[in-house]
């Protein structure tokens with residue numbers, strides 16, 4: 294099965310072509326603000342180099358979040374359209390699971406996170422499962438560092454893991470708090486701290502495809518405007534779909 | 541191969557997502573709407589009293605694949621019958637624009653159909669092409685929430701701004717005074733209705749009306765309006781909301797009509813067009829039509845006021861503008877990006893100021 298996978302979740306743009314488990318090509322590009330300009334040409338490059346067309350891809354995979362909201366939408370919109378128009382399979386993979394997958398080792402707990410500023414992180418914790426996809430033991434969420442570390446400590450008390458591995462962005466600046474945990478830990482290598490589309494493709498192989506219309510980013514956070522409105526009015530958020538009407 | 545000599549129909553699938561409407565349409569030969577889908581988010585943004593960009597972007601993404609399919613289904617065509625895919629790439633909210641741009645590029649890549657990037661303002665003006673045939677040169681009064689411009693159309697793809705707002709757009713002023721009157725966003729339609737039930741008793745200022753350029757300013761009017769309301773509040777005086785609306789609208793329409801008529805006299809275009817959300821305003825439509833009937837016969841232009849349903853944001857107008865770009869061979873490639881501050885070029889007369 295040919296899988297084309299992407300991540301636009303962070304400032305690193307990653308695109309890969311996999312044949313089942315094997316990563317055939319992976320291209321990575323650092324661009325702060327231009328995923329929109331670079332994504333499709335990068336796809337084209339990979340297809341041309343491998344003498345393929347989009348029609349020959351069996352499954353599309355994308356990092357569905359968390360991550361940069363705008364970045365996620367560029368990636369998700371693109372693969373939704375591909376899958377919908379070409380009637381191909383589509384899979385969304387957690388950005389954090391994909392990050393964790395690059396740093397797994399037996400008996401370690403991998404904490405994957407993306408810096409969300411002001412000591413907040415989009416984060417989740419994962420364990421190695423040998424042949425299968427890494428299993429999530431602390432749900433992907435938007436956490437203050439204190440909340441995240443408390444959850445890790447609690448998990449550690451109940452489960453013997455050898456070491457904590459922090460991958461992603463922004464954990465280095467929390468070194469002082471990490472020391473206070475009194476649990477052995479290390480940071481990911483530079484390669485592990487980046488998201489790799491090849492890993493997304495591998496994880497996507499084990500997932501069940503979803504309907505292209507239904508695939509949406511996992512933002513893991515309401516907008517400030519919605520949170521304020523909810524607080525002010527006490528009204529439930531409601532389904533996003535109820536707010537859009539065809540006229 | 542694109543053969544411009546052939547009589548083959550040109551069908552364009554268009555996308556529009558620059559603000560709070562997600563729209564797709566199939567337009568034949570730049571004139572005929574074969575389908576038009578508009579998914580509006582007004583209900584969502586009414587919670588906040590105005591458009592929240594991040595919320596808008598999320599909603600656009602929720603419907604994009606569905607409304608693509610619907611546009612093709614309603615037009616009863618397949619991708620094989622589409623000659624180009626068009627999309628608004630600016631101006632607008634960057635995150636919102638990016639949904640349409642990403643979707644159109646992906647569709648172009650998946651199907652091999654060429655891509656056309658369209659200026660949103662050019663689209664608003666070209667809504668007229670869906671109503672009647674435009675004779676060139678033409679002059680357009682483009683009035684919306686973000687823009688108030690007088691635009692000279694030399695031909696179907698070469699537009700120049702000859703007059704612009706120095707501060708607020710007319711539509712923006714409507715929304716702001718709407719808030720003072722307790723009218724839900726978007727306020728334009730309600731203010732227009734109220735205006736017809738009242739009289740111009742407040743005589744608000746008509747800024748820059750006698751200046752010899754074609755520029756506008758609405759912030760002074762907005763302030764005068766707000767001050768009048770605040771003052772009345774302080775002395776516990778109840779003002780007639782219909783008269784307030786009528787007075788505000790009279791000031792806006794006076795300035796727009798006065799300057800536009802002067803521009804028509806100078807440029808003597810063959811067609812006069814109105815475009816943008818405020819082009820749906822009854823007061824403005826009636827006034828412009830009336831003023832133009834008073835022009836001397838030899839300079840009286842043909843008047844095209846677009847259908848009310850084409851004044852707001854929609855993809856059909858983007859498909860109409862894209863047809864002209866298609867005929868000119870102006871295509872985009874896969875590096876097309878959203879340009880939130882895209883602007884039509886200014887006329888030399890404006891740059892020399």
Ligand SMILES: [Zn+2]
Pocket residue numbers: 660664684816817852853
């Ligand atoms: Zn508009």
